[in-house]
Amino acid sequence: MSTRVSLKEVERVAELANLELAEDEKPAMQRNLNAILEYVAQLSELDTSQVEPMAQVADLLDSVKDPGHGEALRLDALKPSLNRASVMEEAPDTDGAFFKTPKVIER
Amino acid sequence: MTETKLSAENLVEKPATIAALREGIASGTLPAVELAKRYYARIEKHNPLLNVYLSLSREQALAQAAAVDAAAAKGDSLPALAGIPIGVKDVLTMQGAPATAGSAILKDYYPPYDATAVTKLKAAGAVLLGKINCDEFAMGSSNENSAYGPVRNPYDTERVPGGSSGGSAAAVAANLAVATLGTDTGGSIRQPASFCGVVGVLPTYGRVSRYGLIAFASSLDRVGPFAANVRDAAEVLGVLAGYDAQDATSSRLPVPNYAAESAKDVKGLKIGIPAEYFAAGLDPEVRKAVEDGIAALEDAGVIVKRISLKHTKYAIPVYYLVATAEASANLARFDGVRYGHRSAQATNLSSMYRLSREEGFGPEVKRRILLGTYALSAGYYDAYYKKAQQVRRLLAEEFLTAFAGVDAIVTPTAPTAAFKLGEKTDDPLAMYLADIYTVTASLAGICGVTVPCGKTKAGLPVGMQVLAGHFAESTAFRVARAVELAQPK
Numbered sequence: 001m002s003t004r005v006s007l008k009e010v011e012r013v014a015e016l017a018n019l020e021l022a023e024d025e026k027p028a029m030q031r032n033l034n035a036i037l038e039y040v041a042q043l044s045e046l047d048t049s050q051v052e053p054m055a056q057v058a059d060l061l062d063s064v065k066d067p068g069h070g071e072a073l074r075l076d077a078l079k080p081s082l083n084r085a086s087v088m089e090e091a092p093d094t095d096g097a098f099f100k101t102p103k104v105i106e107r
Numbered sequence: 108m109t110e111t112k113l114s115a116e117n118l119v120e121k122p123a124t125i126a127a128l129r130e131g132i133a134s135g136t137l138p139a140v141e142l143a144k145r146y147y148a149r150i151e152k153h154n155p156l157l158n159v160y161l162s163l164s165r166e167q168a169l170a171q172a173a174a175v176d177a178a179a180a181k182g183d184s185l186p187a188l189a190g191i192p193i194g195v196k197d198v199l200t201m202q203g204a205p206a207t208a209g210s211a212i213l214k215d216y217y218p219p220y221d222a223t224a225v226t227k228l229k230a231a232g233a234v235l236l237g238k239i240n241c242d243e244f245a246m247g248s249s250n251e252n253s254a255y256g257p258v259r260n261p262y263d264t265e266r267v268p269g270g271s272s273g274g275s276a277a278a279v280a281a282n283l284a285v286a287t288l289g290t291d292t293g294g295s296i297r298q299p300a301s302f303c304g305v306v307g308v309l310p311t312y313g314r315v316s317r318y319g320l321i322a323f324a325s326s327l328d329r330v331g332p333f334a335a336n337v338r339d340a341a342e343v344l345g346v347l348a349g350y351d352a353q354d355a356t357s358s359r360l361p362v363p364n365y366a367a368e369s370a371k372d373v374k375g376l377k378i379g380i381p382a383e384y385f386a387a388g389l390d391p392e393v394r395k396a397v398e399d400g401i402a403a404l405e406d407a408g409v410i411v412k413r414i415s416l417k418h419t420k421y422a423i424p425v426y427y428l429v430a431t432a433e434a435s436a437n438l439a440r441f442d443g444v445r446y447g448h449r450s451a452q453a454t455n456l457s458s459m460y461r462l463s464r465e466e467g468f469g470p471e472v473k474r475r476i477l478l479g480t481y482a483l484s485a486g487y488y489d490a491y492y493k494k495a496q497q498v499r500r501l502l503a504e505e506f507l508t509a510f511a512g513v514d515a516i517v518t519p520t521a522p523t524a525a526f527k528l529g530e531k532t533d534d535p536l537a538m539y540l541a542d543i544y545t546v547t548a549s550l551a552g553i554c555g556v557t558v559p560c561g562k563t564k565a566g567l568p569v570g571m572q573v574l575a576g577h578f579a580e581s582t583a584f585r586v587a588r589a590v591e592l593a594q595p596k
Contacts, residue, residue: 005481017435017480018442019473020461032474032535033481039536040424043494046501053496056326057312057552058356060503061577074352086219092449099444104456 004037005030118153118261119304120282125191125339128285132190133179139172139190143234146192150236150283157259159274159283161197163237164204168192172234187346189232194284196275197238198245199330200319201225208321209243209253209271212441212448212467222319223351224288224330231346236284240274243469244438245295245323247271248541251532252471259528260303262567266525269299269541272333276303279333286334286343290320292327293426294521294545297557300333301520301570304559306340306587307333309545311578312552313358315344316351324433327426327549337558337588341365344580360578368581373589374408376582379513383419384544390523396561396569397519403560403593404517404586412513418505419547421498426546427539428482428495435479441467474535503551510553510576515586517573518544520557524567544572554580558587559594 005013010030014021021029054060084097093100131137147165154160175190195201198208200218207213221229228235242252250258250273258273260266261281268277272289276299279287289296291309300307308331315330322328332343348362380401385394405411443449443463450466453459468476482491509516522543531538548555553576560571571590575583 009481010477013477013481013484016484017476018439018460018464019468019476020458020465021473022465025470025473029474029477033478035536036427036478036539037481040428040491040495043421043424043498044490046418046421046498048494048497048501051497051500053493054500054503055496056356057503057577059500060507060552074355082219087445090216090219090446092443092446101444102453102455102459106455 005033118157118264118281122279122282122285122335124336125188125285125342128191129185129189132175133185135179139175139179139234140169142190143168143172143192143236146236146283153281153283156264157261157277157281157283158256159240159258159278159281160194160237161207161240161255162205164201164235167203168234168236171229171232175232175234186230186232187342188228191233191285192236193228193233193343194236194239194275194278194287195225196241196272196287196289198241198290198321199225199288200321201235201238204238206238206321207255208245209241209255210467210469210472211254212463214254214448216447218319220319222330223316223353224347225319227346228288239278239287242271242273243472244321244434245271245290245292246434246471246475248294248298248538249526249531250274250299251528252469254469257528260525262304263525263565266527266567267302269302269521269525271295273299275333276300276305276307279303279305279335286332286339289331289333291329291331291549292323293430293549294542296329296331296333297545297555297570297572298521298541300557302525302568304568304570305333305335306337306559307331307557308340308344308580309548309555310344310348310580311358311554313356314554314578314580315347316354316357318351318353322437324430325437326433327430337369337556337584337591338366340556341369341584358578363581365580365584369584369588371585372408373404373585375410376515376586377410377412377513378404378586379412379414379509379516381414381416381419381509381516381518383416384518388522388540388543389519392563393519393521393523393569396563397517397571400560400571400590400593401517404589406593407589409586409589414509414513414516416505416509416547418498418502422502422547422550423539423543425495425498425502426542426550427478428491429499429550431475431479432482432492433479435476435483438472438476471535499550502547506547506551506553507576514582515573515575517571517586520544520570520572524563524569548574553577554583556580556583556587558590560590561594
């Protein structure tokens with residue numbers, strides 16, 4: 001099996017994704033990623049130089065496509081939103097008005 | 108030692124039809140409260156082995172049932188699903204009940220609002236029994252990725268129910284609910300429905316609101332029903348479908364009467380059979396059951412056309428790039444700040460993010476976040492993510508071209524019947540290939556219905572996938588109904 005992704009790259013991608021992998025998780029992740037990337041490499045057989053990328057199903061459907069004049073956007077009007085107290089009940093740490101986190105800037 | 112494994116006869120049970128239950132509830136011969144209690148008794152008996160329900164909403168459910176009985180006693184006309192016991196996949200929010208998404212990171216999370224699909228079921232009088240087990244964040248094809256343990260298949264408890272909506276499929280197969288809600292991103296309704304011998308519906312993208320669905324891959328995620336028969340599935344979809352201002356991709360197209368449409372004759376409909384879905388890798392017993400289903404359709408008067416969808420083999424690579432890229436963005440929200448798990452080991456903000464995610468996510472979720480992050484990262488974006496989006500268009504256009512010549516396309520739902528627990532857990536790629544016949548419809552945004560079309564010699568159910576074009580659910584239901592009619596009672 002070819003190695004497209006090195007152990008160092010696994011660590012770099014984990015950092016980008018804010019994941020802290022345990023040392024013993026890394027080699028298995030590297031093996032899995034390489035196997036999957038080798039499998040998806042077959043896409044390079046296709047010439048797609050003239051094909052527009054498709055990001056959304058609506059790209060295909062005239063009936064629901066936003067013609068670009070904002071018709072699909074909602075009106076910019078005030079509406080009630082969720083009650084703050086019920087949202088804050090789910091927070092790991094809060095003073096009732098804000099979410100509390102550990103120190104952001106170290107001095 | 109006594110044998111604790113229950114026999115299949117004890118577990119597989121067909122629920123009564125919605126129409127029959129509705130009549131009993133309206134006439135008072137079967138009070139909704141009594142029906143709900145019967146379901147809770149059955150759940151209590153079988154859930155310890157099957158592991159379908161993660162939480163029960165008994166108080167809310169019995170209150171809803173009592174309100175239905177009171178309305179029935181007054182002679183009020185009842186809404187479409189009044190008193191019908193329904194279960195909800197745990198990736199959808201329901202106020203007053205936890206929503207774990209099968210993940211440890213959302214253990215004990217109580218969402219402060221209802222998903223639109225849940226709101227609609229409640230408005231239709233449904234009795235929502237509880238929240239149902241699934242693969243973590245709907246990522247998996249066997250329900251073995253749940254942080255709360257796997258669901259067992261009611262037909263053979265040593266086998267998986269499929270995934271990710273494995274619990275929703277098993278619930279209907281074992282009559283632990285009359286119908287259930289599931290979600291389907293790459294096959295997560297259709298494949299488990301096939302493994303558990305029930306009907307599963309993939310609605311067209313935009314047909315059912317995604318509001319309140321804990322997002323996995325937003326351009327692919329759909330909400331849809333499971334039921335024991337095609338008509339019931341059509342009735343539930345009729346309640347779920349329709350425009351919702353809370354989902355920017357929701358369609359304003361009117362909702363047909365799917366139940367009435369499903370009963371229409373199939374004579375003269377043109378059905379395409381794509382060669383690529385019957386190639387190497389298809390289990391011979393599955394092939395036989397699906398071919399028998401096609402023969403039954405011919406007997407019912409459909410015109411069968413052999414077709415080719417030659418880009419099919421690229422669907423799995425495209426799917427696993429697009430879905431993981433979107434997942435890596437969607438799952439960035441789980442960081443220990445606003446809700447869900449926060450690590451007790453954190454010393455600063457950055458370690459709080461990383462440790463909360465490391466402790467909260469299971470291995471498959473981490474694998475997909477890493478793959479998606481890699482595919483979106485500088486230097487790889489064009490080669491992987493953009494390439495996948497380009498091939499996605501080729502796959503979608505191939506379907507649209509095919510639907511210009513046929514009304515529906517019929518395939519096996521999965522290449523095999525239910526596999527054994529543990530059989531594929533060490534090989535992520537082998538697990539991904541369980542979705543080989545379902546991912547293309549997901550990428551194209553078209554709709555489909557999977558319907559039981561026979562069994563293997565070992566007695567495991569086999570499903571047939573009936574695909575139809577965008578917003579052509581009525582056609583898919585009609586064809587599925589014709590296959591259902593041909594099954595032995």
